[in-house]
Amino acid sequence: MKRFAVPAAVLALCGAAILSVLAQDKPAGGEAAAPAAAAASAPAEVICFESRKGATEITQREIKPGLPNVKCSPTTGAALWYADPYEGTVPMGKMPQMEAIPEGLAVVKPRSEKLNLLAQCGTACHNGTYPVGFPKTNRPVPIPTMEALLPDAKNLQHGRGRVWCLDCHHNTKRNMLVDHYGDPISIDQSQLLCGKCHGDKLRDWRDGIHGKRIGDFTSTGKKRWFTCTECHNPHNVQDGARNKGFIQLQPETPPQLPRGFKDAAFEKTHAIPQH
Amino acid sequence: MTTKENPPASAAQEAPASGDPSKAVLKRSRRDVLRSGGMLSMSSLMGTAALMAQPGEAKAAVEWAEHFQKNYRLMTPEEKAEARLRLEKRYSGEYNKKVSVDITEAQPGVLMGYALNIRKCIGCRRCVKACVEENNQSRGARPGERIEWIQVLRMERGEFTADKMNQGYPEGLGIQVGGNAYSPAGQVLEGQYQYTPEAVPEKDANYMPIACMQCEKPPCVKVCPVRTTYREADGPVVIDYNWCIGCKMCMGACPYWARRFNLTTPVLPKEDMNPVTHYLGNRPRMRGVVEKCHWCLQRTRHGRYPACVEVCPVGARKFGNLLDPESEVSKILARKNVFRLKAELNTFPKFFYFYD
Numbered sequence: 181m182k183r184f185a186v187p188a189a190v191l192a193l194c195g196a197a198i199l200s201v202l203a204q205d206k207p208a209g210g211e212a213a214a215p216a217a218a219a220a221s222a223p224a225e226v227i228c229f230e231s232r233k234g235a236t237e238i239t240q241r242e243i244k245p246g247l248p249n250v251k252c253s254p255t256t257g258a259a260l261w262y263a264d265p266y267e268g269t270v271p272m273g274k275m276p277q278m279e280a281i282p283e284g285l286a287v288v289k290p291r292s293e294k295l296n297l298l299a300q301c302g303t304a305c306h307n308g309t310y311p312v313g314f315p316k317t318n319r320p321v322p323i324p325t326m327e328a329l330l331p332d333a334k335n336l337q338h339g340r341g342r343v344w345c346l347d348c349h350h351n352t353k354r355n356m357l358v359d360h361y362g363d364p365i366s367i368d369q370s371q372l373l374c375g376k377c378h379g380d381k382l383r384d385w386r387d388g389i390h391g392k393r394i395g396d397f398t399s400t401g402k403k404r405w406f407t408c409t410e411c412h413n414p415h416n417v418q419d420g421a422r423n424k425g426f427i428q429l430q431p432e433t434p435p436q437l438p439r440g441f442k443d444a445a446f447e448k449t450h451a452i453p454q455h
Numbered sequence: 456m457t458t459k460e461n462p463p464a465s466a467a468q469e470a471p472a473s474g475d476p477s478k479a480v481l482k483r484s485r486r487d488v489l490r491s492g493g494m495l496s497m498s499s500l501m502g503t504a505a506l507m508a509q510p511g512e513a514k515a516a517v518e519w520a521e522h523f524q525k526n527y528r529l530m531t532p533e534e535k536a537e538a539r540l541r542l543e544k545r546y547s548g549e550y551n552k553k554v555s556v557d558i559t560e561a562q563p564g565v566l567m568g569y570a571l572n573i574r575k576c577i578g579c580r581r582c583v584k585a586c587v588e589e590n591n592q593s594r595g596a597r598p599g600e601r602i603e604w605i606q607v608l609r610m611e612r613g614e615f616t617a618d619k620m621n622q623g624y625p626e627g628l629g630i631q632v633g634g635n636a637y638s639p640a641g642q643v644l645e646g647q648y649q650y651t652p653e654a655v656p657e658k659d660a661n662y663m664p665i666a667c668m669q670c671e672k673p674p675c676v677k678v679c680p681v682r683t684t685y686r687e688a689d690g691p692v693v694i695d696y697n698w699c700i701g702c703k704m705c706m707g708a709c710p711y712w713a714r715r716f717n718l719t720t721p722v723l724p725k726e727d728m729n730p731v732t733h734y735l736g737n738r739p740r741m742r743g744v745v746e747k748c749h750w751c752l753q754r755t756r757h758g759r760y761p762a763c764v765e766v767c768p769v770g771a772r773k774f775g776n777l778l779d780p781e782s783e784v785s786k787i788l789a790r791k792n793v794f795r796l797k798a799e800l801n802t803f804p805k806f807f808y809f810y811d
Contacts, residue, residue, distance in 0.1 A: 231768040246552045246726065251588050258581055261588040262765050384811070388783035389791065392770030396758045399781035411769065426769050428654035432580035435648055436601040444649030 228252030575771035578662030582763035589762035595722030668804030675705035
């Protein structure tokens with residue numbers, strides 16, 4: 181150990197002498213670039229989406245001088261880094277088989293106030309009464325009036341067409357979802373609805389195997405839970421022909437090319453031989 | 456040159472305790488003899504560099520003290536606290552913000568484990584970028600200036616076909632293995648890192664993120680000639696960057712390509728620098744040292760998830776305490792199909808891939 185330590189220290193010393201000289205002009209360039217970048221990004225409010233586009237969003241702001249609450253990706257607009265994972269969250273509330281978790285340790289981000297249409301739906305047309313010509317059965321039918329409002333309604337891909345509006349939405353309280361007993365549940369607790377059919381996924385979600393959580397990793401710690409609809413679009417859950425549960429996203433930029441390479445063609449030169 | 460020094464110089468004006476040779480406490484170890492001897496004999500050599508170095512004596516003295524500190528593992532708690540103060544002062548000056556350098560030790564009863572669902576990964580590379588934001592990697596544009604610890608590997612999907620049912624290898628010798636034998640059904644290309652489609656996941660691809668596996672028998676630790684890299688009691692393999700001589704032996708030994716070398720002085724813009732750091736974790740590195748994933752020690756030592764876990768949009772990444780049967784990783788190990796990468800090398804990673 182000692183034998184290596186002496187040359188190491190000498191090496192480090194010489195390196196430091198060179199480094200300290202070289203370090204001179206480095207910060208000057210960075211400093212000049214910094215105010216320009218800050219001035220460009222200051223006026224516009226930066227909002228980034230969290231798991232998928234169209235679901236929860238988060239507005240960038242400073243929680244301490246020089247420390248943003250969230251960093252957004254410049255290429256895709258996705259949330260890249262959380263300084264404060266619990267911002268804007270509320271207690272998740274009672275969940276069956278999760279009574280052991282003390283109140284306040286499981287939190288979710290409410291989306292109900294963000295969904296503008298909800299207030300309208302409950303008052304304008306569907307104010308607790310069935311409109312004229314409303315179908316009496318649960319057979320899926322095209323809904324021409326709603327297609328203009330909800331582009332999702334046109335390509336409802338849930339359960340391959342076996343599921344329709346009132347299987348999930350409460351028939352009189354239009355801004356609520358519906359549970360097994362026909363009672364309304366909050367739109368922020370979509371897991372209670374989704375778990376009606378996807379029981380295996382609900383079990384994995386409850387145990388932290390499926391889905392996303394942020395915050396404290398210890399089993400007794402405070403966590404922000406992501407509910408089903410923050411990641412999956414319930415109206416287009418199969419993403420069309422791809423038959424996958426998660427919508428496609430734009431990826432972030434690839435890593436830097438190895439020194440001396442102009443493009444990534446080298447990656448395709450090692451095809452595995454076909455016999 | 457002269458305009459920029461004002462905040463750093465004032466922040467670092469108080470001379471660090473161990474930087475001043477006159478204040479050095481008399482100790483008996485060979486290393487301290489070397490330290491005082493080195494001060495005298497090398498001071499003329501360093502003097503010119505220190506004079507040219509502009510934030511002046513304070514910064515030079517800090518670097519001076521840093522070069523003569525012990526291997527982090529051999530430091531006493533007082534020396535660790537001293538090193539921490541020294542670094543906090545220097546970084547706060549350099550980056551114009553209050554930088555904290557954590558020296559929290561491994562917590563009792565915690566053994567960190569990681570699990571990743573390869574069926575869920577969509578290859579969006581958000582974990583890669585989050586890691587860069589959290590861990591202060593170099594993010595320049597010139598060759599060798601961009602460092603990413605995680606790599607997402609894209610693998611094209613192949614298929615089994617009925618017409619290859621009786622095909623095998625070798626052909627025509629009467630010895631047939633049959634049943635699509637030796638046709639690369641799961642994968643038709645070696646992995647690609649540089650994929651750039653419009654949208655992911657692609658229909659015919661699987662994605663496999665790799666980073667440091669935090670092995671239980673790490674080859675990198677075995678080969679390090681100066682023992683600067685080692686395993687912490689709670690699992691992660693860490694590096695004392697000050698003690699690293701940049702020989703890159705660990706990079707050659709690592710079977711998972713998990714280590715990166717700072718070929719140039721790291722490019723870390725002041726406004727993007729993450730001020731919450733750990734001594735063994737994400738504090739800014741210098742040129743000529745190796746760095747690697749450490750499961751965000753600055754976060755996980757305080758119970759917070761690593762940055763890559765928090766941003767994964769599909770929740771494919773899971774992190775937990777292996778000693779806690781209620782943790783996510785323990786439940787995955789109990790319930791799911793789990794494998795480790797290159798298990799035949801007997802490195803026993805604490806990073807588990809699973810699928811359901």
